[in-house]
Amino acid sequence: MAMKKSEGRVTIEKQVEDRRTSIGSQRNPASEEAILKAAQDILLEGGLPAFSIEAVARRAKAGKPTIYRWWPSKAALLLDVYHRQKDGVPHPDTGDIRKDLSLFLGGLIGFWRDGGGAIFRSIIAEAQSDPAALQALQAYALSRCRQSGVILERGQARGEVRADIDPALLIELFSSFAWNRLLTSRLDVSDEEIEQIVSAVVDGVAVRK
Amino acid sequence: MAMKKSEGRVTIEKQVEDRRTSIGSQRNPASEEAILKAAQDILLEGGLPAFSIEAVARRAKAGKPTIYRWWPSKAALLLDVYHRQKDGVPHPDTGDIRKDLSLFLGGLIGFWRDGGGAIFRSIIAEAQSDPAALQALQAYALSRCRQSGVILERGQARGEVRADIDPALLIELFSSFAWNRLLTSRLDVSDEEIEQIVSAVVDGVAVRK
Amino acid sequence: MAMKKSEGRVTIEKQVEDRRTSIGSQRNPASEEAILKAAQDILLEGGLPAFSIEAVARRAKAGKPTIYRWWPSKAALLLDVYHRQKDGVPHPDTGDIRKDLSLFLGGLIGFWRDGGGAIFRSIIAEAQSDPAALQALQAYALSRCRQSGVILERGQARGEVRADIDPALLIELFSSFAWNRLLTSRLDVSDEEIEQIVSAVVDGVAVRK
Amino acid sequence: MAMKKSEGRVTIEKQVEDRRTSIGSQRNPASEEAILKAAQDILLEGGLPAFSIEAVARRAKAGKPTIYRWWPSKAALLLDVYHRQKDGVPHPDTGDIRKDLSLFLGGLIGFWRDGGGAIFRSIIAEAQSDPAALQALQAYALSRCRQSGVILERGQARGEVRADIDPALLIELFSSFAWNRLLTSRLDVSDEEIEQIVSAVVDGVAVRK
DNA sequence: AACTAACCGAGACGGTACGTCTCGTCTTATG
DNA sequence: CATAAGACGAGACGTACCGTCTCGGTTAGTT
Helix, strand or coil, X not given: CCCHHHHHHCCCCCCCCCCCCCCCCCCCHHHHXXXXXXXXXXXXXXXHHHCCHHHHHHHHCCCHHHHHHHCCCHHHHHHHXXXXXXXXXXXXXXXXXXXXXXXXXXXXXXXXXXXXXXXHHHHHHHHCCCHHHHHHHHHHHHHHHHXXXXXXXXXXXXXXXXXXXXXXXXXXXXXHHHXXXXXXXXXXXXXXXXXXXXXXXXXXXXXCC | CHHHHHHCCCCCCCCCCCCCCCCCCCCCHHHHHHHHHHHHHHHHHHHHHHCCHHHHHHHHCCCHHHHHHHCCCHHHHHHHHHHHCCCCCCCCCCXXXXXXXXXXXXXXXXXXXXXXXXXXXXXXXXXXXXXHHHHHHHHHHHHHHHHHCHHHHHHHHCCCECCCXXXXXXXXXXXXXXXXXXXXXXXXXXXXXXXXXXXXXXXCCECCC | CHHHHHHCCCCCCCCCCCCCCCCCCCCCHHHHHHHHHHHHHHHHHHHHHHCCHHHHHHHHCCCHHHHHHHCXXXXXXXXXXXXXXXXXXXXXCCCCHHHHHHHHHHHHHHHXXXXXXXHHHHHHHHHCCCHHHHHHHHHHHHHHHHHHCHHHHHHHHCCCXXXXXXXXXHHHHHHHHHHHHHHXXXXXXXXXXXXXXHHHHHHCCECCC | CCCHHHHHHCCCCCCCCCCCCCCCCCCCHHHHHHHHHHHHHHHHHHHHHHCCHHHHHHHHCCCHHHHHHHCCCHHHHHHHHHHHCCCCCCCCCCCCHHHHHHHHHHHHHHHHHHHHHHHHHHHHHHHCCCHHHHHHHHHHHHHHHHHHCHXXXXXXXXXXXXXXXXXXXXXXXXXXXXXXXXXXXXXXXXXXXXXXXXXXXXXXXXXXX
């Protein structure tokens, strides 16, 4: 992406090496792209400790004020970076609530374990000190729970799931578990563990009388 | 010279007053106490962003090296501060697994909501960038889950809870929910919500056939 | 926004007042000046022991990195401070080598005695532990000796001074005496002593046969 | 020296490794020796920058208070270290003032160049900030000049040197030159240079009429 | 023989300064 | 007027020493 940026301007005069300058009184998409790319790369390579506005500017060959102009805080940049990744967590519809929930939970954990979690971890951490990030995180989490609640709603429609269950709340319970494992770097969850959790919740912990 | 030494301490009690000096080749409990107190106060007042070794040293009227001597990292100090608060989360034993779990989850959330959570939030945030903090957090979380697992073990002993349930894993599921709410500042959980979650897990989400 | 920028500077003069910020991608003369001034004042007030980068930064209301950016070492800053004082040691040209040398030596000692020596003392001291300072001092001393050698060169041109004398070496001998007195705080040299030294060297210590 | 210290106690029980403890209510010569030795070694190896009370204590395996008990300041320790070295600068008596002065100046420079100067440099540097060191240095320098003045006094007695010359002052002039070279690390003075200086002063710089 | 007094090492204490890092703001020069 | 560049004040980081203090142990003289 970042390489493409000068491609359209090659013929216009002599082009000073590889420098990216203003394109006038408007936001420069090449800069935005370079900054987001740099931010993402830094996060994936060095994690949150390596992530600083300074480092992003350096790597993106951008001026710090350019970053501050468009992203008011570290958290805003983090969120933008996160939104770029399509998160690939599915809302399966196999017709079997056990399978659906196992696939959902396993998918979420797997996505995070395979590299997708680093940035989200950073956002959660940032949200503990930055109120703006916190609000964004709240909104994001809520909408995700609602979206994923569809799994249970389908189960309810099929008469497979109790009608008095709040789908979003239950999804929150499952994804909380994934959060916990993400935040404690214990994402190596076996299929058995996932199935045990799903089974416990679906069938109930209590002995059937 | 030797006479002067004890002269200032004749009145046994209230003495510390101004300056706190060494008590010889051994750790000074007064310093440790002052440092932990200062650290706690700073955390409660300004949260994680205000928490720096510099600030703690200043407030505790201690030298920075004194802190570094005893706590190798910011995270170590954070954990020590957290350990000082007796966390008051109970392991209730009412004989009814529903009540026990509700009291446990409600107790944890209540404790965090009423001020006890701020420091733990900070530790989780810190653990996202500091490997040492992460390790400490892992160990802590694990041991807590095992401890609280006793609630379910008692249920199993009573024949109330399925024997194939892993107590620690189930507790982890419940406390994950509390973590989630702590980290998203949504600890205002109603008793109904807690009961719904407990009920869902105890009785199962599935419709009984 | 853009309008606000110049608003505070409408009245051209007296403006600096409180805060001194960047003037763009280039060295800020106001900062440089403030730092050198602060350094000089600290040296004159508290001498070398009071002179620390920390103290200079504090007094100049500058950040430490700003100092380290422009002066790689304490010694470099010291030398810059010394160079600011025009040192007022003359190269007199009375036509009489005795008078010229007396005025030179007396002038040097007098300049140091009347306040100008404190900083140079500090530089010499610093050079004993800092190789960079040492090198700077060597270069400075050498060039001064060569400059002042002109006194003897004129004497040689007049046929008053032996042609086989190395002017710089002789000047070094005289200024060494001043160094010695500076470093041992014995700058209260009487005119008689100066004349005795000059007389000894000019006329020779040996009895004329 | 330091090695000998346990020699007398070998047979008395099992001797805890190599520890040097108190010998009762009196100064322990072994400790003093070990401290001076350590101080000297550090100075010769790392120069003034490496010389700290901390380092000396570490190397001498002594407690810091033991050092502070006997030497009130860094300078005092430095001076003691310097006094241990017999300085080997001669007061030659060849009967020829030229030879005597050349041997004196050459001897002083040579002694310093061959390792003896490092400590004296340190003392001079220290004296620029420590008044106690300064005073000690003044006294030392004065007495040395007076002692070495004997060279010129003998010349005066022989009728070889003008009677109106102050011997100490002249010696100060010569040794100032050595100081200068010591402090600027330019002790590689050739015999020719020494002879030129001596010749200039003995015979006079002025052309004989 | 017991006691005292001073010494010993060790090392903790409250501090200061070090030199490096990042922060978020600012101004320049370039296009 | 947006950009890359980079200087600025601020202040935290972790380290090295400073000079003071207390400790527990050792040993020489004195009782």
